[in-house]
Amino acid sequence: MNFKRKIISCIVIWGVIIGSLLSYSPDTHVLSAGGVPEISIIAPPEESVFDASAVEVTGTITDDDTPPESLLVKVFDQQSAAQQPREITNEGTLTIKPNGPSADFTYVKNDFSVGNHTVSIIVTDKDGISSSPIERTFTVNQSGSEETTGTEIGAENQAADTGQTSTTTESSTSQLSIVTGVLAADTLGKRPYLAKMYLIPIDASEEYVPDGDVPSSYLPVEDMTRVPLDYKILLDIRSTEPLIDIKTQPLFTSFGDITGVERLVKTAALSNDLKSYVYSFTPDKDFLPRTTYNVYLNPKFSTVSQIPIIPRFLKFTTVSKYEEYQFPADKGDTSTNYRDNDYVHGPFSVVTNACSYCHSTHNGTNEFLINGKKGENENDMCMACHDGTGSPKIEDNSQHSKHFESTSVSCSSCHDPHTPGTKDNPNSIHRMASGNGPLYSYKKAGTAAGISMDFSLCFSCHNGSKAKNIEKYYTDGTFKSQSGHNIQATIDSGSSLNGQLPCADCHETHGAANLNMLRTELGNEKLQGEKPKTDQLDDNWFSKTDGDWDIDSQRKFCLSCHNGQTVLYGETGKAIYDKETGISLTTTVEHNRKSTTACSECHSDSKSFIDTAHGPKRITP
Template sequence: MKQRGSLQKTKLLALILLVLCFQFLGSNKLLTVTTVQGEELNGTEPKVIITSPKTGDILNETSLTISGTNENFTAGASVDLYNGTEKIGTTNEIIENNWTITIDLPEGTHDIYAKATDSEGKTAATSTINLSIDTTPPTITFGKPVDGAFTNSSSIEGTAEPNSTVQICMDCTKDSGSQVVGTWVSVSADSSGKWVYTDALLTQGNHTVYAKAIDQAGNTGSVNQITFILDTLRPIVLSEVYPLQDMTQVSLNTTIKVKVSDENVLKELVINSSINLSTNGTNVPGTTVYNSETKEITFTPEKSLTPNTKYNVFISPLGLMDIAGNIAFPKIWSFTTVSIPSETHQNPHGGYDNNVNICGNCHSTHESQSPKLLSAKNATESNQKENLAVDTYCMACHDGTVAPMPENMQNTHTHNAAVNIDGKPSGSSCASCHNPHLDWSEKNPNLTQDHITYKHLPSDPEDPNQDKPTGEISSKEQLCESCHETDSAEKIANPAVEYRVFQYNKSNTAIGIYEDYELCLRCHNQDFQKKYEKTPDIASYYNNLTEELKKQYEKINGQSSFSKREISAEEKNFSGHIIKAQDGSPLAGHIPCAECHDTHGSNNIKHLKTKLGHENPTTFEAKTGDWDAAKERAFCVTCHNGKTAIYGVIGSPIYDETTGLAVDPTITDHNKNSDKACSKCHSDSQDENKAFIEAAHGPKKGKN
């Protein structure tokens, strides 16, 4: 009895514990735990799985079939399907453990799971799958370009349903049934619905683009279309500007005039800021007027300009924009106002014909010891800067008071090579390039040195006693009077005698031929180098394109055709600095000297500019020391950086700014850490000094 009472107490305690477990754990959890523990030991736990659709699926039908499988259930099992807590379907038809249930679901997101039960009371439920029903076709809109408008971008932008597929058919057609016929190209809309399609080969002119969207459910939307006009051509400021580049003696009441070339209409709202006139960094206020028929823009200063002053004209790209959004190429030049306001003459040094005493301002007939009677003080002529006594006459007026001071004359390094054409010291660096005795003209506003040339033909029949020179003779090399003492005037009047000014052409006037830079090259050539060792030979890198070649080309192809031609492979092999301007300038040849060098002086060695480039100009500094590999690399990448442009031409990139590596990763010497000179690969010369000069003036294609 005592034992039976103990047993009953034990059963009672077990019952109490069981009840407590039901209360705390719940009947399902307790059942699951006990069932799983028992079944897992045998590896026969019941399972029910939904095999189709998959969680995350987006479907475009409201009626769909849910498929699944059962495992470890006895015969007579059934499957119930739930959408959340709502029972939506049941099947007792389970064939080889496979089952299907067809249901109808409304649009939206649904949480689906299945529960299986067999005759022995075994149960199991699937994990919940999430699916969406979407039967609504997606819409598509265009953002850019605007229908019927101009655009300067070859990209089409718009919006559609997020993460949908957008199909584009560019310049396709419609058949008789209004179906679009052509090739469709797919792009993806991002999570916000934005999509972009770019066709880099899209041509200028009218285009029609068709677009439709296919959403993730597979719904295809209606086709939308727009038309637009592609115009990527930037407005061009023609080179025929006024005042002319480097013009002097400009009237104090002058008006700045430029003419724009563009097939499109300009935005007149921004034109007021197109012409900027300044002096010494201060803008000159004025009024801008635009003639839409002639596309000429004029800027009239509010007040008269200051005499004897250099003014800079800057054509701002932001002030010249066409309705497609293309901004103009920038253009900058300078001019100098009249020194002595006079209606009588335009000669800045006076009227020699009217007053011969003007010669006495610089020459002393009876007192000078100089062969040129320039100054009694000029007893010793030298090519040293501090002894250039003759230049003191020029600078006495050209100090910014009576006449303008030459640009950059106050800089550290100035052009003080005072030499004659024969290589002998002249005593004047100014007169090396300028002839103070000339009369002013628009064609030679800076009194640049001039000469006359004549082609002597050999005698026919040949006269053995005749010792006259043959070929082209320049008066800078041999005076006519040396042979024609008594008939010089008559000979010079011969139509075959050509008067020439040594040109120093820049961006608005340079074609790129040898004669464009003859003022510099008349000294910087091979013959002159032999006479005067300090002068480097530059001319050898420019002599492949000449005026004679230009005349021959235009005789065959028509006037001005030389500037319009494409640069040949032969020309590119001769010099990598032969380019064709894209900004409306006439350049189709060698880059002008003035693009890299300041004329009268610079704070950099070799007269190199501190700002290089027309667009996105870059700073370059090399104020002291010898020219070496480090300076050369720094100088080259100032333009060759993929951003800086001259004449609308961007320098081929050398460095990739994001990685520091060369564009061509196989060329290790393009790495920023390399100390190898550019001229080692971009010059054919083995002499280091000649290689430096060649790489700068006539670079060759790189040698790997």
Template sequence: MRYRSLLNKTKFQVLVILVLCIQMLGPQQWLPISSVNSEGITGTEPKITITSPKSDEFSNVANVIISGTVENYIAGMTISIFIGAEKKGTSYIVNGNSWSITDVFFPEGTHNIEARLVDADGITVASTTITNLTIDFPPAIKFKDLDEGGFSNSHSIELITEPNATVQICLKDCTEEASSTWITVEKNSSEKWIYTNPQLAEGPQTVYARAIDLAGNVGTPQGITYTKDTLRPTIVLGSIVPAYTEDMTQVSIDTEIKFRVSDANALKEVDIDKSISVTSNGKDVPGDIKYNSDTKEISFIPSVKPLTRSTKYNVFISPLGVIDSAGNSAFPKFWSFTTESTPPITDAESGQKLYEIDYNGKNGEKVHRESPHAAYADNVNVCVNCHNTHEARNQNLLEQKQNSENGNTDKHVDDYCMACHDGTVAPMPENSQARHKHSAAIDIAGKPSGSSCASCHSPHNESSEGNPNLAPDQITYTHDSGILKDDKPVGKINSKEQLCESCHESGLGELFAQSEVDVEYRVFQYKKNISAIGIYEDFDLCLRCHNLNTKNKYSKIADIASYYNNLTEETKKNYETNPELSYSDREFTSDEMQFSKHIIKAQDGSPLAGHLPCAECHDTHGSNNIKQLNTSLGHSNIKSFTAEDKNETEPDSQVVKVNIGGKEIEFKLLSDKKERDFCLACHSDGKTAVYGVEGKKYESTRPEHTAYPSEPCSFCHGRGANKVERALSAAHAPKTGMVPE
């Protein structure tokens, strides 16, 4: 009993002390009452953790499940997810130690995520944060500058995706299993993914691409089908009416000006109006341009028809107007023709047209033109236009009799040509008024002649389709070994050196017929940008004078033929041993490439597969530049060039003395600087092209170029014993650069 009373007394004392303490300390000093969790364990402060995801992790989905644990919570508490001050997803009502929020969506990027434990009064009682959670979706990829079903004129495919991804491209067997067919595309120096494959075939292509990001996500492959077309449209001049030959003359005033386009794909018709320009006497000829999409023929219809007689017309096909669906533009083309001076001659009774020359071919019939100097076989009276039988004093009966009363003096031979070719009766030769003209001439015996015109045009020839400009011709006749003259075999006679008439007064036709195999007839050629193949005979109108034999006779005449004699009609025939072989399509041999760097294969549809034609550098009738050099060089990205020899402080030319046969001969060459300017017109930037072939770009930092900055190009690229020979060599057949010893 006494023990129980003592116990009750003790309890009372403890209670009194407790009440006193509460009164003395106040409620604010009272320790928090620990809550009891669902398992009945007594803790201290609330605590929250994020167990998934973790800091510095990657996720390839936007919907991230955030989960974790909570301790020491009380009823009514919730958990919310925040990125900065922005709340994400739905709050979670705490009902156990584990929690999970499933409706949190994040944009791509790196995020810091905070989980807050909030009581019923909205007060945050605990929080936790994870850092650098990177949301990285499977990377998307797309093709730049390519459209489904479209065209591309590039060997390259550019792809776009997110930074730092790995890009792969596939051309065939593009499945997940066939991983070996996926090609990794490396970034270039411009931080672009560009796949380049020049061997990718022309025509329809189906290509797939995909990207793989740093998280290892493989993006969905994207495919595209397009047409690869890197080929420029080709201008086909064979469809022109009349059929094209160089510098046609006697062309019908009713002729059509047209050409055909060869291309696998359609043209952009919106640009057709820019395709043809026609000029005459420096002025545009007005007209309309028509396009036949079925035949791909483009025609120029002059506003005023017919064309003017005895007039030269220049035709230019512009790349700005001939563009295919892939954006490839045609190579530029240009040609000229001169219209007839008189109408066709017809027979009065039958109405049949005389002097058969197939120039027109319109609607299938032949149209005939009178020879510009008339037909001598039918009317010898036309001879008096130039020859004066009774009053001329020289053996060719060309000179007028001296007349002191009216002041007449002996006429120069070319005066007879220019009497008509002054723009009145016949067109004036182009650039004939230029300061520098082809004044040198040679007669039929190979001696210097008084007529520059007659050295390239034979006034006695009759115009024909194969020889519209009356170029000189020749007959080579090989006599039977038994035919003697002055007790010696006659052998081979070339009419260039000796006229047949010097021995035969008549019956030549019968004689030729008896020995047809021994007779060879040819017209000296001067082919240009449309018809030249690049063999010696294409340029023999020039080379018949500019050769070694003539140089040996007349030392100041340059030997150009030696730079062209490796490719001839014979080499062409030897190559084309069957109809399937084309000389123009052949692959060049190493010997050809070493012989001359100006041997090229045309890429613009022209047949050239050999030496550059003379007309690419020289103007036929005259130029304000010395050496009759062209003032415009190249077919595309054309460059201007002047060498007028006017500047006294820095002349465009130089005089070089060379000892030939014990004599000191003076030659006029371009100055060293002007020679460099001339070569760099095509080679400065690698963009100027002839026949679709771009000139090799000049490398200014090349050691040889920096070592000899003031030397002419012929110093290294020419061959020869002196400066004149090296200049000729570098101009007509440049070689691989070699510094002379």
């Protein structure tokens, strides 16, 4: 019986095999094998040169069998042929975003050392099969350190990740003298600039040492909130030439209603003939509580040979009247680095009565027990105090915020009301990865390097998930390489920008008088006099409250900076046409006062103004 069963089994098995072979057809059967993961790098270009220690690598990864989210990506760095590659994956931020069958990846590391680097990336799939490593070589210059001390600018100062070839100093000279009409090329490297600016206790000026450790009582100015009312300002201005006497030209051109005494505290010699001039500004009276101050450097402040300072604009907000505190701990001490008397926003374990400002145990109007007496929603709750009555006033304007028009966006989309403010996070911004990752970032002119992670707070929505995809202009290699807003700050600008313009250069954080939260004053100088009429195209003021981006509107916006006067990051916005004659100053005949061509017609492949505004395509004559 066993023998018969074996015979029958063999006949069945061979019958199945023979039947399969006879019925096979290439039209109905596909033979497949597991694929090998592939990776490509889009940016930066090979042999790029960076004058900032922050470098962003972008590209795509693909695998036939493994979903992008299941791929393992590792990043290695090798600084010389004699060294072994060292894994740096966890030293930076790696982001992988599925895009159909492939995925886009971004790797950002903010502290690459000075010198040559060969970064290699390897992808491994679920079966342990790895791609061949793909490499990208670049160089970080000495000026990539925290303080810029160089005094010369040359071919290496071109935007490394734009794909442009290097230019000589002579060609840079020609461009500056003809295009801007403002500063001669021999001023490059000689312009004074603001290197550091702090809010400090009234008697703490002498503690400052240029390029030294910063006292824990010092607060950064840019977007600082809850500043003590009795603080003053300290400025570190760098220059290769002696500076003009502050009695002749003051440091500030606008500071609200604040007046005070300016004093040269000390000077310090740095490398390459560069000197640090440390000034203090002591207000005649204490700052007002819950008030936002806009601080503009005087654009006429200059060296003794009349080379003007590079303009800068910063703002900070003071504490509410009942809050009289300072940061008690050094930066980074998370155990004690909070404001002890931050009564409204914690620490709640000590000040539980603060909860009742927003929540009502028995009369709450929703699942969060929000106190309905202050409004119907969360934003009403915040504005009950942030109208200036109990807390700093959020800008009041006709286009307060596009965010308020959305039912899916609220104040807590960006801010965590239950997180006490710290020196590192004064605005209580959320953390990434459900509260366990690094802070979302919203950097501005003084701190931005121009990489996408600098603006991760904006891109948490503006990546196509909840709002228009603006992130692509900062991560897509094509947009970045062709963008005229991809800028490398000049050596003497005091900025480490080497990438796309920060969002805040055009947009107000919480809203503006214009649509799309666009600023009225573009640039870093305080505009004087009355706002011009809307039909004037060649002034810095910008005004647009409604309507489409027609030809006239596009030109008004772009010419607010591209006027031969507005200075950003040491670069002067290219003048399009002569203000007196209206004749084009470029090789393109349409660049004249009466042009009927929209900016997006030439500066965007898609003819879209949103592309033009965020990544304007360069036009090569």
